[in-house]
Amino acid sequence: MTAVDLVYNPVSGSFSQAHLDALVAALGEQGFAVTPMPTTAEGARLSGTAELVCIHGGDGTLRDTVQALGEAAGEVPLAVAPSGTINLVARELGYARKPSAFAKQVAEGWARGSGGWVRAPLYRLGEMPIVSCLSIGPDSHAVARVSGKLKKRIGRYAYVVAMVQQMSEWPRNAMTVRGELADGELFTCEAEAAIVSGAALYAGPFQLSPEAALAADAVELITLERSTRFSTMLLSLAVMLRLPLDRFAKAQIRSCRRIEFDRCVTPVQVDGDHMPDCAYAIAPSGMTLRYVV
Secondary structure, eight states: OEEEEEEEOTTSTTOOHHHHHHHHHHHHHTTEEEEEEEOBTTBOOOOSOOSEEEEEEOHHHHHHHHHHHGGGGGTSOEEEEEOSSOOHHHHHHTOOSSHHHHHHHHHHHHHHOGGGSEEEEEEEETTEEESSEEEESHHHHHHHHOOHHHHHHHTTHHHHHHHHHHTTSOOOOOEEEEEEETTSOEEEEEESEEEEEOSSOBTTTBOSOTTOOTTOSSEEEEEESSOOHHHHHHHHHHHHHTOOHHHHSOOEEEEEEEEEESSOOSOEEETTEEESSOOSEEEEEEEEEEEOO
16 A cells, blocks of 8 residues: 555644544545644654655645655655645645545546656745745735634635734835846846745635746746835736736736845745745755645
8 A cells, every 4th residue: 555644734723633534534445554644833744654745734734744855855746635724736736625536636646657747846945945935025924914813713814804904004125136037037126025926826716927837947926116005906906807917016027946135034925824034045946846636
């Protein structure tokens, strides 16, 4: 039987023991030997012997698992059983929420072999993996305000509450952003807000750039030179209505291989979580994640 580590967050607001048990049973019925591995305050734990690592959680739990895998992140294949608040990676890959349907998907993908799996070049902020997205500016300030208790009660709407609370104390901190485009050209720009999208989706079912995708060998950088309340509202409206961000919200979109900030900006949102400290640069890790689909 194929050995599987099933990583899950037992203190997540969306965690259900019954759902976890159903997932273990469904994977077992498909021929997987499952070892449930709860996360701790220090992050994800792994057995070190699994042939496949399944993450039952959101993008933050996936990031913590990739961090725990270390240099093995490019070798051990992954699957994501949707849970958590938004699940950008699981959404893009089309993983089912129903345990039986998910287990069948993974079993069929495993049987097809690695040639049919999705390969996602892994980027890092310093030493921290980025599995879906990063932001600096009003968006990251709102994430820093999110109440954990409220998030457990109302899920993603806790971010909306935080943004509304922030309206009276709107942050505007200019930074210089420079880096290397996907074609090798160097660039420099000034920005008060920046979003880096390493997956097709952002904040749910929305796509900021048509080039954004897990399998892309670049990340999409979206910047606003001036991040006022009005410009941020225009950006949000353009995203929801699927309008061109450059024309409607005056955002600049670049496909990048490397991105550097002129200072250690804070707060930073990485994969939906507030990170109080950050590094200065985003760059390829040299590893490629493999998702079994």
